[in-house]
Amino acid sequence: MRLFTAIGLTPEILVRLERLMSALRAEALIKWSPLDNLHITTKFIGEWPESRLDELHGSLAALAPRESFTVEVKDLGWFPNDRSPRVLWLGVHGGEALADLARETELCLQSLGIQREERRFSPHLTLARIKNPVPLRRLREKVNELQPAALGSFSVSHFTLFRSDPGSNASIYRKLRDYRFESAMAAS
Numbered sequence: 446m447r448l449f450t451a452i453g454l455t456p457e458i459l460v461r462l463e464r465l466m467s468a469l470r471a472e473a474l475i476k477w478s479p480l481d482n483l484h485i486t487t488k489f490i491g492e493w494p495e496s497r498l499d500e501l502h503g504s505l506a507a508l509a510p511r512e513s514f515t516v517e518v519k520d521l522g523w524f525p526n527d528r529s530p531r532v533l534w535l536g537v538h539g540g541e542a543l544a545d546l547a548r549e550t551e552l553c554l555q556s557l558g559i560q561r562e563e564r565r566f567s568p569h570l571t572l573a574r575i576k577n578p579v580p581l582r583r584l585r586e587k588v589n590e591l592q593p594a595a596l597g598s599f600s601v602s603h604f605t606l607f608r609s610d611p612g613s614n615a616s617i618y619r620k621l622r623d624y625r626f627e628s629a630m631a632a633s
Contacts, residue, residue: 447609448493448621450505450550451484452543452601454570458518459483461596465535466572468591473584475533476574479615483570485516485537487604488550490559497557502622504553505606511626513602514542518570519595521588531575533584535594537568539601546604602626 454462463480470477493501520536537543547566555561575581588594603625609616 446493446495448490448501449486449607449609450488450490450604451486451607452516452604453484454518455599458596458599462518462535462570465591465594465596469533469572469584469587472587473573473575473581474579475584476576478571478573482615482618483572484605484607484618485539485543485568485570487543487547487568488554489562490554493559498621500557501554502606504557505550505622505624508546508549508553508624511542511546513600513626514539515598516543516568516601517595517598519593521572521592521594522569527585530581532571533573533575533588534569534571535596537570539568543568543601550604 459480462483466477466480490501516537516539518535518537520538522534522536523530524532524534544566547568551561603623605623606621608619608621610619611617
C-alpha cells in the first residue's frame, strides 16, 4: 500500500480554498486537484507492506511530544518557477514547529528503512498540475490579482497517516490513523 503522513485542513480553510480555486479554475485548462485531496504532506512514505503496518504505527506514535502549533495558508506560487511552471501551489507557513514535525518524521521513519527526502521541506498545497503546454496568461494575471491569497490560519494538534489508492480521475486518500500531540505529551 502507498502511504504518506499529512496535516488535514479545517472546514473553514476548505471553504475559503474552494472559493479561491473557483476563481482560478476558469482561467486555465489544467489538472486541478480535487478539494478533498488537499492536505499538507509532512512525509511521503511510498509503498509499505501491510504486514508491517503495526511497526509503522509504533514509530509514528513515538514521535517526540509537542505542543499544538499554528499554520497560516497564503501566498500563491509556481514550481519549479513561473516561466515553466509544472505546479500551482498555495503556501503553508508553520514556522519551526511544522519544520520540526517533518524533520522528526523523516528521522523516525528512516530507522524503518524508509528513504529520507533529499529536497528541503517546502510545505504547500498543490492546487493544480500543468502536464502539457497551455496558455497561462489569464491564470498568471489572476494569481497576481489574488495575492497574497491569505486564507487564514488554524491550530494543528495532530497529523494523520493516509493511504493513497489510484482512482479513475485522481488518487483516493483514506485516513488510517491520527497521531495526537497531546496524547504524546501525556505519555511522557
